[in-house]
Amino acid sequence: MTEPQAVLAPLSRSAVFLVVTVHPDQASRTRVREFCADLPGLVRTVGFRDLDAGLSCVVGFGARVWPDLFGITAPTALHPFPAIRGHRHDAIATPGDVLFHVRARRQDLCFELSTQILAALRGAVTAVDEVQAFRYFDNRDLLGFVDGTENPTGEAATSAAIVGEDDPVFAGSSYVMVQKYLHDLDAWDALDVGAQERVIGRTKLSNVELDDDVAPASAHKVLTTITDADGRERKIVRDNMPFGSPAAGEFGTYFIGYAADPDVLEQMLRNMFLGDPPGTYDRILDFSRAVTGSLFLAPSVPLLDQLADSPPSTSLTIGSLKGRTLP
Known part of the structure; x- marks a missing residue:
């Protein structure tokens, strides 16, 4: 299998989600492209201080910046975040060219890694969102x-999150959707x-799914369970x-979902904000408001190496990636 980035790294105790936009000049694009080659070494340098902490960083790129950075056609499924205007709540799209998903124990x-990333890119990017997050209980x-x-x-996780060999240039890559939600904890x-359990579709203490005759059609669990035409569940x-x-007074959840096909992520959004059937929108949105929304592609390790080493005028070919796969 073509080597993916650390998309499937184990759940960590801590994380930083960093989204930046790239300045429109050629010098800035060149610096960001070249930094792609340096990032794995930077992760190793910072992570060497505690090898057991499992420091990792996934980098993803948005549709707007892809051709400017790399000079190649983006995968057909990569596009700007699909903003949705619902009857009660909206999924908004916000600026974002590059995502850094930093994780460790x-x-x-x-x-430290986030600080070093921004220092290396100072003057070439603008940070538009930074969230320092933690595992809770x-x-x-x-x-x-x-x-x-x-x-x-x-x-099953590999199949759900990683593009397969049916798309050979982008095999090993992963689509990434992020949204920042702010909670109204008083309400x-x-x-x-x-009532909370009926909103979520699970019991609060034991985390057991509610029976179908108890969980309403508007429950979060119901609307975010996506199936294909044959009734098989599509996972992220x-x-x-x-x-x-x-x-x-700020309390929130940073949503990040990795998928081999962004359509499953977008179907979840449509179900949540529009309802399935229409009108049965996700009642969690009455208490959690989406304030950001971006879509990225996290290239495979060989593709990231090739992109970083190639000038924007260079076109990638399948043959240029031969020999860069894992057994």
């Missing part, structure tokens, strides 16, 4: 429910536990993380 390592969000229960594992906490790999500032 230690927050200081995430902080037993993998719960700030609403008090376990998050990420439905993540696939093993080969949420005003609900009794039973989530690594959502809580974040917040008690002093500022």
Whole structure:
């Protein structure tokens, strides 16, 4: 299989989500492109301080910046984030050319790597969003429910998150959608536990799915379960993380989903914000407001190396990637 980035890294205790836009001049594009080659070495340098902390960084690129950085056609499925205007709530699109998803068991390592990334790119990019996130108790969000229960594992995770060999140039890559949600905890906490469970579709303490005759059509669990024409469930790999500032009254969840096909991510969005059937929008949106939205492609390791080494006028070919695969 063509080697992916650390998309399938284990869930970590800490993370930093960093989204930047690239300045429109050629010098800035060149610096960002060349930095792609340097990033793995930078991760090793910072991570060497504690090898057991599992420091990793996935980098993804948006549709707007792809041809400017690399001079090759982006995959057909990469496009700007699909903003949705619902009857009650909106999924908004916000600027974002490059995503850095930094993970480790230690927050200081995430902080240090993010600092080094921005220092290396100073003057070439503008940071438009930065979230320092943490694992909360037993993998719960700030609403008090376990998050990420439905993540696939093993080969199922690879199939769900990584582009296959049917798309040979982009095999080993992964589409990445991110959204930052802010919670109205006062309104949420005003609900009794039973009402909260019907919003989520799971029990709060034991994390057991509610029976079909109990969970309403508007439950988060119901609307984010996507099936194909044959009734098979289409999975993604989530690594959502809580974040917040008690002093500022800010409490939220940073959603990040990896998929081999962005359509499954976008179908989840449509179900949540429009409803399935229409009108049964996800009631979690009455308490959690989306304030960002971006879509990226995280190239495979060989493709990232090739992109970093190639001037924008160079076109990639399948043959140029031969010999860069893992057994």
